[in-house]
Amino acid sequence: MDKIKMDEKNVLEVKNLKLYYNTSMGQVKAVDDISFFLRKGETLGLVGESGCGKTTTGTALLNMPTPPGYIAGGQIIIDGEDIVPIPEKEIRKRIRWEKISMIFQGAMNCLTPVYTIEKIMMETLREHRDMTKDEAYDRMVKYLNLVGLPEHILKKYPHELSGGMKQRVVIATGLFLEPKVIVCDEPTTALDVVVQAQIINLLKDLKEKLDLSFIFITHDLATEAEVSDRIQVMYAGKIAEIGTNLQVYGPQGPAHPYTRRLLSATPKLHEKVEELAFIPGTPPDLLEPPTGCRFHLRCDVSMPQCRLEEPPLVEIEPDHYISCWRCSR
Amino acid sequence: MNYENGKKENIYEIKNLQKWFPVRRTMKEYLNKEQRYIKAVDGITFNIKRGEIFGLVGESGCGKTTTGKLLMKLLEPTGGELVFNGKEVTHLNHSSLEDYRTKVQMIFQDPYASMNPRFKIRDVLEEPLLIHMKNEERIKRTERIKKALAEVRLQPPEEFMERFPHMLSGGQRQRAATARSLILNPDMIVADEPVSMIDLSTRAEILHMMKSVQRDLGLTYLYITHDLSTARYFTDTIAVMYLGRIVEMGDPDEVIDNPLHPYTKALITAVCEPVAGKVNRIKEVPIKGEVPSAMRIPSGCRFHPRCPYAEEKCMIPGIQPELEDTGRRHSVACFRFKEI
Numbered sequence: 001m002d003k004i005k006m007d008e009k010n011v012l013e014v015k016n017l018k019l020y021y022n023t024s025m026g027q028v029k030a031v032d033d034i035s036f037f038l039r040k041g042e043t044l045g046l047v048g049e050s051g052c053g054k055t056t057t058g059t060a061l062l063n064m065p066t067p068p069g070y071i072a073g074g075q076i077i078i079d080g081e082d083i084v085p086i087p088e089k090e091i092r093k094r095i096r097w098e099k100i101s102m103i104f105q106g107a108m109n110c111l112t113p114v115y116t117i118e119k120i121m122m123e124t125l126r127e128h129r130d131m132t133k134d135e136a137y138d139r140m141v142k143y144l145n146l147v148g149l150p151e152h153i154l155k156k157y158p159h160e161l162s163g164g165m166k167q168r169v170v171i172a173t174g175l176f177l178e179p180k181v182i183v184c185d186e187p188t189t190a191l192d193v194v195v196q197a198q199i200i201n202l203l204k205d206l207k208e209k210l211d212l213s214f215i216f217i218t219h220d221l222a223t224e225a226e227v228s229d230r231i232q233v234m235y236a237g238k239i240a241e242i243g244t245n246l247q248v249y250g251p252q253g254p255a256h257p258y259t260r261r262l263l264s265a266t267p268k269l270h271e272k273v274e275e276l277a278f279i280p281g282t283p284p285d286l287l288e289p290p291t292g293c294r295f296h297l298r299c300d301v302s303m304p305q306c307r308l309e310e311p312p313l314v315e316i317e318p319d320h321y322i323s324c325w326r327c328s329r
Numbered sequence: 330m331n332y333e334n335g336k337k338e339n340i341y342e343i344k345n346l347q348k349w350f351p352v353r354r355t356m357k358e359y360l361n362k363e364q365r366y367i368k369a370v371d372g373i374t375f376n377i378k379r380g381e382i383f384g385l386v387g388e389s390g391c392g393k394t395t396t397g398k399l400l401m402k403l404l405e406p407t408g409g410e411l412v413f414n415g416k417e418v419t420h421l422n423h424s425s426l427e428d429y430r431t432k433v434q435m436i437f438q439d440p441y442a443s444m445n446p447r448f449k450i451r452d453v454l455e456e457p458l459l460i461h462m463k464n465e466e467r468i469k470r471t472e473r474i475k476k477a478l479a480e481v482r483l484q485p486p487e488e489f490m491e492r493f494p495h496m497l498s499g500g501q502r503q504r505a506a507t508a509r510s511l512i513l514n515p516d517m518i519v520a521d522e523p524v525s526m527i528d529l530s531t532r533a534e535i536l537h538m539m540k541s542v543q544r545d546l547g548l549t550y551l552y553i554t555h556d557l558s559t560a561r562y563f564t565d566t567i568a569v570m571y572l573g574r575i576v577e578m579g580d581p582d583e584v585i586d587n588p589l590h591p592y593t594k595a596l597i598t599a600v601c602e603p604v605a606g607k608v609n610r611i612k613e614v615p616i617k618g619e620v621p622s623a624m625r626i627p628s629g630c631r632f633h634p635r636c637p638y639a640e641e642k643c644m645i646p647g648i649q650p651e652l653e654d655t656g657r658r659h660s661v662a663c664f665r666f667k668e669i
Contacts (some may be wrong), residue, residue, distance in 0.1 A: 043608070049528040162619045163389075191390035192555070197614045199600035204611055219529060221455060222601040229608055249605035263534050266603050267558035276533035276562055280654045283528075 004079030006119040011213045012181050019053075020061050028070065028286045030056045032237040032292065035313070038181065043207065043214040045228030047221055047262075047282055053237040054217045055105075056059035058183045061215065062102055063091050078181065101174040103167075105186040108132040111158040111166060121173055121270070128177055141175040144169075146209075147202060164195035165194070171202065173208070183215045188223060198229055223267045225249050230319070233259045236284050236294040239313055240250065242321040255322045258295050301326050337378040339412075340517060340549050341400065345372050346409035348395050356536050367623045369395040372409070374652070377517070382543065382550040384564030386557055386579065388596075390620055392573040394602070397519045397553045401435050402426060414516065429663050434510035438522040440502035444494040444652060451490040454509050461513055477508040478479040480542055480573035500531040507539060517549040524559065536563050557600055561585050566658075569593050572631045573623060575652060579659030591669065593618070601666075628663060639667045 006013055019031040031053040035118045038044050046054040059065055061076060062084050073083045079097050083091065104110045111120055118140065125136045141151050147168040158166055168186060174182055184203070188196040204227065207214060216227050224231055233241045233256065241248075241256035248254045254263060264277040281298040284290050288296055296306040305325050313323040349366035355475060358364070370392040375382045385393045398404045399410070411419045413433070421429055437443040444453050454474045455638035458465060481504040494502060503523060510518050523539065524532045536576060543550055554560050560567055561581045568578040569590070577590040578657075588594045595616040616635045621627060628646035633639040643650075644662055650662040 049530055129637065164619050169549075192620070193596055193599040194614060195559075196617060196620055197612055200601075201611050201614065204609065216412045217627075220601070221529075225605065226601045226607045228613070245608050246605045249603055262530060263603060265530050267533075267556075267562055268602055268604075269558045269561065269585060269597065269600050272601070273562060276536065276559075278533035278537065279530040280534070282500065282531065291390045 004077050004082060005110075006077055007037065007079055009039050010037045011040045011078070012215075014061070015075040015077070016124040017060060018072040019056050019064060019069055020072045021069045021271060023068065023287075024033075026141070026287050028161065030237055030323075031060065032172065032289075034234075034237075034239050035074075035277075036232060036239065036241065036242060038213050039213060040213055041211055042229040043216050043227055045224040045231045046215060046217040047219065047224050047231060049219060049233035050237060051236075051283055052234045052285070054234050055185055057137060057234070058102065058185050058215065058217050061181075061183055062096050062100055063088075064096070072095070087202060093128075094209055097174075097177045097203075097275040100183065101177065102183040102185060103170055103178040103187045106190055110170060113158055116157055116159075117169055119178070120158075121154070121324070124173055125176065135170075138329070140172075140177060142154050143172040146175070146206070147172045163191055167191060167195075167199055168202070171199075171206075175206065178210075179212075181213050181215065185217045186219070187218070189218065196223075203227065215282055221263055222268075232282045233262070236289060238294055238299060238323065239321070240295065240323055241317075242313075244319050247317075247320050255320065255327045256324050257299050257301050257327070261300075279291075293323075336492065337380060339376040340379040340414060341551075342412040343373060343375050343377075343400070344410040344412070345374055346370055346396070346399060346411065346500045347372055347407045347601040348392075348399055349407045363369040365624060366463065368626055369623055370399065370406075371626070373570075373573070373575050375559060375568055375575060375578060376552060376636040377549060379516075379549055380547055382540075382552055382563060384552045384554065384567040385570060386554055386560050386567060387570035388486050390556060390572075390621055390623065391570040392623070393553045393555075394521055396570075397435070397521045397551060399647050400551060401433060401519050402429060408536065410511050411557075427461065430513050431513045433517045434515040436503070436506050436510050436518060436520040436523045439524070439526055440506050441494075444508055446494055446495065447592075448492070448494070450478075450492050450497070450505050453494070453505065454490075454512055457509065457513050466614050474508075477512045478505075480511060480545070481505070481508045481538055483508065498531075499527050500535055503527060503535050504538065507542065511542065511546070514546075515548070519551045519553070521553045521554070522546055522553075525554070525556070532559070536625055540561075557596065559583065569596070572620060572626060574649075575630065575662065576632065577651060580657070583659045587659075589655065589659070589666045590632075591638055599651055614662065638665055640665065 015035050016033050018033055019032055021030055023027040048054045060071055065071060071084055076084055083095050107139045121140050124138055144153060149168050188199050218224055230244050232239060235258050240258045242252060254260050261279045267276060278297055284294060292308050293306040293311050296302040303326060311323045315321050315323050348370040349368050352365040352367060385396060387393045399406050406419060418429055453476060455470055459472050475486040480490055483489045483504050502509050527535055552564055564581050567581040567584050568575045570591050577584055577593045588597055599614055615637050618635055627634050629644040629648060630650050633643040650664050652660045652662045654660045
C-alpha cells in the first residue's frame with residue numbers, strides 16, 4: 001500500500017476534516033473543515049467551550065464518531081495512512097488502540113462495573129495480541145506499575161477503587177498496546193485538584209518515558225497551560241488560534257480576541273481581581289451558524305468584513321496560526 | 330454593604346454540627362449490636378454574618394454539600410445546634426419548617442436537572458408562591474415573577490416566562506434558578522456549586538449577577554464550591570473542609586496568599602494557573618494519596634496519614650486539633666501550624 005507523504009516531524013496530520021451530525025432539525029456542522037497536525041513527542045491542547053467540537057474532533061481521530069455523526073470529508077493521516085476510508089473492522093484490528101488510543105472523560109463510566117480490572121484489561125489485550133494468559137498478565141502488571149498501581153488491583157472491581165485509581169487503570173488500558181498517539185478527553189475534569197495534579201504529573205512522566213504524543217482535550221485554559229506544548233483553541237466547530245504555550249500564555253498574550261477574552265475569564269488564584277471578565281452572549285447555534293467569522297457576534301473588535309467573509313487560518317509568526325480578519329494583518 | 334465584618338450580626342450560628350449516616354449492618358454487627366457510621370459532617374462550628382458571602386471549599390467527599398443540606402433543613406442533624414436569626418432551628422416541626430423555607434432558599438448545582446422540563450419558567454417560579462402564599466391573587470403572583478426575572482436580568486421577563494427550560498442556555502437556566510430562589514424574598518441563599526456546570530466564558534457573568542443581586546437585596550449566601558479561584562473572587566469569608574471538619578477559615582485573601590494548614594497549602598499548589606513556562610515541569614504535590622473514606626476516619630488529626638509534617642502528637646487517638654484564631658481574621662486547626 002502506498003504511504004501518504006507526511007512531514008517527518010509529524011505523527012498525525014488532519015486535513016480539512018468535516019464531521020456533521022444529521023438531526024431532525026437539520027445538519028449540525030460540529031467540526032467544519034479544520035486542519036492541524038501533531039508533532040512527535042508533543043502535547044497538543046484542544047480548548048474551547050462546550051459544544052465547540054473538541055470532543056467531536058477527538059472521537060473523529062479514532063474514526064468513531066458518535067451517531068448520528070459521521071465524517072463528511074477530509075483526511076486523518078497516521079503513519080502515512082489515511083484512516084477515514086478504512087472499514088470499521090480493520091480499524092478495530094489495526095488502528096484503534098494500536099496506533100491511536102483514547103482516555104475518556106468519565107473514568108468511572110468506561111469501566112464495566114461487573115468485571116474485575118483484570119477481565120477488563122484482558123479483554124482489550126487478547127483481542128489484539130496472540131498472548132498466553134501468563135504473558136498477558138505480566139504485561140498488565142508492567143503497565144499498572146508504570147501508572148503507579150500495585151498488582152493486587154487486578155482482582156478488584158471498579159467500585160472498590162477511588163476516582164484517581166480508576167483514571168490510572170484507564171490510562172494503563174490506553175497505553176498497553178503501545179500506541180503512538182493518545183487522545184485524552186478531559187481526563188482530569190471529574191477529579192479533585194490534588195488527584196488532578198497527580199494525574200497530570202503521571203501523563204508528563206509517561207510522555208517522557210514512552211515517547212508518546214498526546215492530544216489533550218479540556219475546557220480549562222489553566223490546565224492546558226501546565227500540560228500542552230501547543231494550544232489549539234476552537235470555537236463553534238472552527239479553529240480560532242493555534243499557538244505555542246509561550247505565545248498563548250506569555251507576556252505578549254494570545255492574538256485572537258476569543259482566546260484573549262477566554263483567558264481573561266479564567267480565574268487566577270494568586271491575583272486579586274475586583275471583577276472577573278466574561279464574554280457576553282452564548283456560542284452560536286450550529287444549526288444556523290452566523291455568516292462570516294463565527295465569533296463576530298460576541299467580539300468586541302469586529303469589523304464589517306467579519307460579518308461577511310470567513311477568515312482563513314493564517315500563520316502570523318512561526319507556529320502561530322490565527323483566523324481573524326483584524327489580527328492577521 | 331461595606332461595614333466592618335466584626336460589627337455585623339450573625340445571621341446563622343452553627344455549633345458543633347454533626348451528621349452521621351448509619352451504614353447497613355452485617356449479621357455479626359447486628360448480633361453484637363454494633364453500628365458503623367459515615368461521619369460526613371463531624372463537629373463543625375462557624376458563624377455566617379448578615380450580608381456576607383460565606384464560602385465552603387473542599388474536595389469531593391469532604392462534607393460540604395451535606396453541610397449545605399443540613400442548613401437547608403433537607404437533612405436532620407445527628408448532633409449540634411443551628412441558630413438562625415436568633416432562633417433555634419436544629420429540629421423543626423412541619424409548620425415552622427414551612428416558615429423557615431421562606432427565609433432560606435437554595436440554588437442547585439445542575440440547572441438541567443433542577444427544573445421540571447414540562448413546566449414553563451413561569452410555572453417553575455410560581456410553584457413556591459403557590460405553596461407559601463396561598464392567598465395571593467394571580468395577577469400579583471405574575472408581578473412577583475416578573476420582578477424576580479428582572480432582578481436576574483432575564484429580559485424581557487414576559488418573554489422568558491413563557492419559555493420551557495430546554496429553550497434556555499445553561500447560564501439562563503441558572504439565572505432562572507436564582508430567580509426561583511429569590512421569589513419568596515429570603516434572607517439567605519445556599520448555593521451548591523452554582524457555576525460548576527456552566528461554561529467558562531459565562532461563569533463569571535453568573536457570579537457577577539449573583540453578587541449584584543446580593544448587594545441590591547442585602548442577601549446572605551452560603552457558597553459551596555470545590556474551586557478555590559472563584560471562591561477567592563466571590564466570597565467574604567472562606568472555610569476549607571477536610572473529611573467533615575473545617576481545617577482553616579478566614580479572610581479569602583489571607584487564606585489563599587498565606588495558608589497555614591498543610592492541607593490548604595497542598596490544595597493551593599495543586600491548582601493549575603494559566604501562566605506560561607510550566608510545561609514539561611513536574612509539579613511538586615506535597616501530599617500523597619487520596620482522601621480516606623469517611624467510614625474509617627484516622628484517629629488524632631484526621632489529616633495526619635497524608636500530612637508531610639505529621640508528628641507523634643498528631644496521631645494520639647481522641648485528640649483532634651480545634652480551630653485556633655491567629656488574629657488577622659484567620660483561624661486554623663493544626664497542632665503544628667506555628668512551626669511549619
